[in-house]
Amino acid sequence: MLSDLVIIGGGASGFMGAITAINNGLRSVVILEGTSKVLEKVRISGGGRCNLTNSCWDISNLVNNYPRGEKQLIGLFNRFSTVEAFDWFQRKGLKLKIEKDGRVFPVSDSSEEVIKCLTAVAKKSGVKVFTNSHVKRITTKKEGFVLLVKGNKSFEAKNILICTGGHPSGRRLAISLGHSIVKPVPSLFSLSTSENSLKSCSGVTLDAQIKLIVNKKKYAEKGPILITHKGFSGPAILRLSAFSARNLHANRYQGELRINWLCMGEDEVRSKLDLYKLENGKKFLLNNKPFHNLPRSLWRGLLLSINIDSQLKWADLSKSQKDSIVKCLIMKSYLINSRGPYGDEFVTAGGVSLKEINFKTMESKICKGLFFAGEVLDIDGITGGFNFQHCWTSAWVAGNAMSMK
């Protein structure tokens, strides 16, 4: 049977594309999902809570959260952005809440609710979903496509929408239809260091100013960082890893991380140290610190890393020791030697080249009737709901465009 649209991949983009296309007039819409379950990434996302978008409503700020695809997303977000996504889900009956940091979750804190919402709306709209239907090959014919599915089943379609996420098979299908791929590399990961002085501070989180230097290129961030047993993680580190993903990959995940643990300027730190010395001369340095926000374990770890004697009293602190402490507090340098484990979220940077896509419709410039949406494209965001958001957006635009044809 010839369908108006066959979608490859039953993830976030696949469902949004299917629902939008059928509700805008396409008569027969099919989703082919390779595994036995649809929306599995939605299920595990956000630690099982699904951070499905962000309350960053301003498009010029919103696009800053995308290391790749920033330019192309401006036009797309002008049509369907965070406000529209928020509204879309609420209208479909999913109650949402906004957390202090702007992340949007279902009120129930359960990703199952998002799955229930998408599958129920798709079913009600008449979308046909086939699981265990891994698409192996696509061939073009005079008007449309033939899709060969594992087990030797085949489907025919006037249009196809590839929504295969970071899975390599989607990229292979795109290549077979004439597309080029920007090499996929991981994004959103922690950084490892062999620096021993941090071992005792594992689990500490605090705000810091950080600068990562890879191959002489500098990336800067300010925000919460978490000290792990292997190095550094937390929102600011994940953001740095996303923006430097390609460069770090090319440099085998080696670079230099400079941290200002206090987010303070040198003069301010010096005067705080001087004042504290004046008022606390008889106290031991290691056990008494002038900075309330700096965790004790980190203060001790930093002092020990520059060989400050545990018996040293504030009154006996020399000028050179003070200089070393200042340097250590505001420009401590750590050698990054590898990529650490992923955080709660992980995405692929790279994918179908953006040059080959018409961003008014999400249609291929190379193959008529072929559309793309979601992570299969060379678009990715940082943590905070931005990855799902570009999936909803690109799939909504594709679904709309197909129904206008």
Ligand SMILES: Cc1cc2nc3c(=O)[nH]c(=O)nc-3n(C[C@H](O)[C@H](O)[C@H](O)COP(=O)(O)OP(=O)(O)OC[C@H]3O[C@@H](n4cnc5c(N)ncnc54)[C@H](O)[C@@H]3O)c2cc1C
């Ligand atoms: C642990 C984790 C947590 C995350 N949490 C968040 C979060 O809270 N917020 C956020 O914004 N982002 C989050 N992300 C990122 C987000 O999940 C992805 O960006 C998003 O799922 C991509 O959606 P997609 O529809 O493009 O692809 P996917 O969700 O990956 O869906 C693609 C589907 O295509 C299927 N498929 C692949 N190849 C074929 C084929 N040849 N034939 C048939 N089917 C095929 C796959 O089985 C899959 O079901 C998280 C990612 C991970 C790994």
